[in-house]
Amino acid sequence: MLTVNNLHARVEEREILKGLSLKIRPGEVHAIMGPNGSGKSTLAQVLAGRPGYEVTAGEVVFEGQDLLGLEPEERAHLGIFLAFQYPVEIPGVNNAYLLKAALNASRQARGEPPVDAFEFMKLVRAKLEQMQMSQDFLHRSVNEGFSGGEKKRNEILQMLMLEPKLAVLDETDSGLDIDALKVVAAGINSLRNEQRSFLVVTHYQRLLEYIVPDHVHVLAEGRIVRSGDSSLALALEEQGYDWVVPKEARG
Amino acid sequence: MTAVVSTDALQQALEAQLAKMPADPALQSARRDAFSRFVALGLPTTRDEAWHYTRLDPSQTTDLALASVGDIGEPASSLTIPGLAAPSLTFAGGRAWSSEQQTAGPVTIGTLATLGDRREPAGLVEPQSAQALAALNAALAPDGGLIEISAGTHVAEPLYCLFAATPGQSQSRLLVRLAENAKLKLVIHHAGRPTEPGWNNLVVDVQQGAGSSLSVYRLNELGADYQQTEQMTVRIAANGKFHLATADLGAGLSRNDVCIQLNGAGADAQLDGLFVANQGQHLDNRVLLDHAASNTTSWQRFRGIGNHRGRGIFNGKVLVREGTKGVDAQQTSNNLLLAERCEIDTKPELEIYADDVKCSHGATVGKLDDDQLYYLRSRGIHRAEARRLLIQAFAISVVERFSIEAVAQQVGRALDNQLTAAMREEGT
Numbered sequence: 050m051l052t053v054n055n056l057h058a059r060v061e062e063r064e065i066l067k068g069l070s071l072k073i074r075p076g077e078v079h080a081i082m083g084p085n086g087s088g089k090s091t092l093a094q095v096l097a098g099r100p101g102y103e104v105t106a107g108e109v110v111f112e113g114q115d116l117l118g119l120e121p122e123e124r125a126h127l128g129i130f131l132a133f134q135y136p137v138e139i140p141g142v143n144n145a146y147l148l149k150a151a152l153n154a155s156r157q158a159r160g161e162p163p164v165d166a167f168e169f170m171k172l173v174r175a176k177l178e179q180m181q182m183s184q185d186f187l188h189r190s191v192n193e194g195f196s197g198g199e200k201k202r203n204e205i206l207q208m209l210m211l212e213p214k215l216a217v218l219d220e221t222d223s224g225l226d227i228d229a230l231k232v233v234a235a236g237i238n239s240l241r242n243e244q245r246s247f248l249v250v251t252h253y254q255r256l257l258e259y260i261v262p263d264h265v266h267v268l269a270e271g272r273i274v275r276s277g278d279s280s281l282a283l284a285l286e287e288q289g290y291d292w293v294v295p296k297e298a299r300g
Numbered sequence: 301m302t303a304v305v306s307t308d309a310l311q312q313a314l315e316a317q318l319a320k321m322p323a324d325p326a327l328q329s330a331r332r333d334a335f336s337r338f339v340a341l342g343l344p345t346t347r348d349e350a351w352h353y354t355r356l357d358p359s360q361t362t363d364l365a366l367a368s369v370g371d372i373g374e375p376a377s378s379l380t381i382p383g384l385a386a387p388s389l390t391f392a393g394g395r396a397w398s399s400e401q402q403t404a405g406p407v408t409i410g411t412l413a414t415l416g417d418r419r420e421p422a423g424l425v426e427p428q429s430a431q432a433l434a435a436l437n438a439a440l441a442p443d444g445g446l447i448e449i450s451a452g453t454h455v456a457e458p459l460y461c462l463f464a465a466t467p468g469q470s471q472s473r474l475l476v477r478l479a480e481n482a483k484l485k486l487v488i489h490h491a492g493r494p495t496e497p498g499w500n501n502l503v504v505d506v507q508q509g510a511g512s513s514l515s516v517y518r519l520n521e522l523g524a525d526y527q528q529t530e531q532m533t534v535r536i537a538a539n540g541k542f543h544l545a546t547a548d549l550g551a552g553l554s555r556n557d558v559c560i561q562l563n564g565a566g567a568d569a570q571l572d573g574l575f576v577a578n579q580g581q582h583l584d585n586r587v588l589l590d591h592a593a594s595n596t597t598s599w600q601r602f603r604g605i606g607n608h609r610g611r612g613i614f615n616g617k618v619l620v621r622e623g624t625k626g627v628d629a630q631q632t633s634n635n636l637l638l639a640e641r642c643e644i645d646t647k648p649e650l651e652i653y654a655d656d657v658k659c660s661h662g663a664t665v666g667k668l669d670d671d672q673l674y675y676l677r678s679r680g681i682h683r684a685e686a687r688r689l690l691i692q693a694f695a696i697s698v699v700e701r702f703s704i705e706a707v708a709q710q711v712g713r714a715l716d717n718q719l720t721a722a723m724r725e726e727g728t
């Protein structure tokens with residue numbers, strides 16, 4: 050589904066990703082762990098197409114298509130979704146409006162008619178309930194004045210509405226208490242199937258107790274320095290990163 | 301550059317106007333005095349501090365022949381705001397028509413001519429920043445609209461005043477009088493896109509008695525070649541409340557002088573303004589908030605948007621008079637520059653001659669937020685649509701202050717049209 054090959058990327062003249070390779074097949078859940086500043090979010094943003102993140106070498110292929118030449122919205126239309134580590138507040142744009150516009154943009158790109166108002170409300174109500182969010186949240190501005198936990202729930206709500214093929218979740222677990230974590234994890238798990246893939250960026254093993262990954266990778270200094278199965282996450286939790294991260298790659 | 305005004309034609313227009321009026325020496329000399337004041341002052345030039353940013357071109361304004369308009373009767377329904385009752389007063393070419401002349405009872409709506417009203421233009425306040433224009437209006441205005449609400453009367457339905465743009469020069473006036481504890485909502489709507497050059501010079505004179513409450517919802521969606529200068533003066537007695545929501549989304553040149561006097565304790569004025577300047581548009585807002593009494597309060601919140609080759613100005617001044625106490629005045633001006641080649645000038649001013657005051661002012665000029673834009677695009681929303689959403693989000697706090705649903709929707713549509721036109725011009 051997704052092949053990342055020898056990816057080099059720089060942000061503001063600084064090289065952050067230095068030859069990263071990764072292959073995700075349909076239905077797989079990959080976890081990316083690694084110390085702060087190792088480039089996890091940079092990878093996530095490069096996949097989503099953030100302007101200013103310059104790819105200097107390598108390739109990213111999604112379902113046979115070169116992603117790197119595409120605009121962020123075109124990637125979204127292909128079925129890529131990024132749950133932001135720091136969701137952006139947008140005062141004056143209401144949540145319901147964003148959800149509907151986003152849903153219809155993807156439908157339009159697929160040649161489908163826009164969702165009708167009644168169907169949309171039915172859908173969004175069901176997803177809100179699933180995320181244990183109240184209805185009045187629809188009339189609030191996107192992420193404005195939301196607590197950290199509410200913002201993360203909102204990201205997952207958007208994901209549930211858009212049903213992407215590949216979801217990149219950037220530290221969706223950070224800042225959540227245990228109850229919220231369970232709701233968020235259940236939301237993610239509800240979308241898991243044989244076709245849909247996930248790239249879960251996390252700092253902690255905690256989330257991976259709920260979302261068991263097929264593969265775990267350690268990112269350090271812009272490269273994947275070790276890959277393994279879910280037991281690798283446990284080992285990292287117990288022993289830290291020192292034993293997997295080469296000396297020259299430690300901050 | 302000096303604006304050389306040819307006054308001969310104007311002088312003739314004055315004589316023609318006087319000939320039409322009842323032979324009332326006092327009235328005639330008041331008009332002649334006003335005309336002399338205009339001639340002495342001349343059209344403002346950019347050397348006048350209050351006109352630093354805006355130059356009136358005589359060929360587009362005072363040189364234009366006075367509009368001759370027949371009886372327009374019912375206004376073109378293409379101009380009126382859907383969902384709102386038909387206009388109570390319609391103005392075109394300086395003349396006024398009243399659809400529901402009311403002369404008896406607690407509400408008076410009509411034209412000065414038909415009401416036989418001798419209320420004299422010379423008795424009106426001429427805002428210092430646009431004295432010449434107000435004087436010219438006093439001399440030449442062929443008629444005027446009058447709305448008078450008697451003491452204690454609450455008018456439930458909004459009154460709608462439509463100013464239909466016509467080719468040529470229009471000198472229009474509207475007088476609004478609220479007696480003690482009266483309450484009114486007023487819609488002022490400037491619309492029309494004449495293909496020939498046109499200029500409307502409008503005086504809106506408002507007097508509010510003690511405890512009265514007036515909300516004015518003003519929308520300018522004039523054609524992009526039309527020129528308009530407007531002087532609104534509002535005098536408010538103790539405990540009077542005035543609220544103005546105003547949106548300039550049209551006209552080639554629009555200059556608004558809003559002059560508000562808070563004359564008694566408890567008087568309060570709230571102004572929310574929006575302007576969106578597209579290519580070739582010059583939108584200038586000038587506000588004077590005159591706190592002439594103790595314990596008076598005001599806020600001004602203006603939002604300006606500059607598109608490709610657009611020009612917008614907000615110049616708001618708060619004046620706190622000597623000897624007042626407990627004045628609270630707030631002023632903010634937030635502006636969004638959407639293109640490299642656009643200009644917004646913002647100049648909040650405080651002039652304070654008292655000690656016990658609470659005044660704040662702030663101004664920002666910024667661009668669209670890249671992170672917000674990217675966030676929306678990452679959800680599949682096209683760049684152009686995402687930009688539009690963010691621009692509307694910037695404007696929404698003002699649009700929401702148009703608390704009559706039908707008017708808010710009209711403002712929303714006008715904003716949308718304006719943004720669509722801007723995108724076309726930029727080719728985005």
Ligand SMILES: Nc1ncnc2c1ncn2[C@@H]1O[C@H](COP(=O)(O)OP(=O)(O)O)[C@@H](O)[C@H]1O
Nearest residue numbers: 060061065083084085086087088089090091092
């Ligand atoms: N927008 C940015 N501008 C400048 N430097 C950045 C930016 N984003 C990230 N970086 C830098 O890139 C490196 C990797 O950051 P990031 O990908 O956010 O790491 P992680 O998510 O693994 O903590 C860090 O050194 C960080 O300071």
Ligand SMILES: [Mg+2]
Nearest residue numbers: 089090134220
């Ligand atoms: Mg990160």
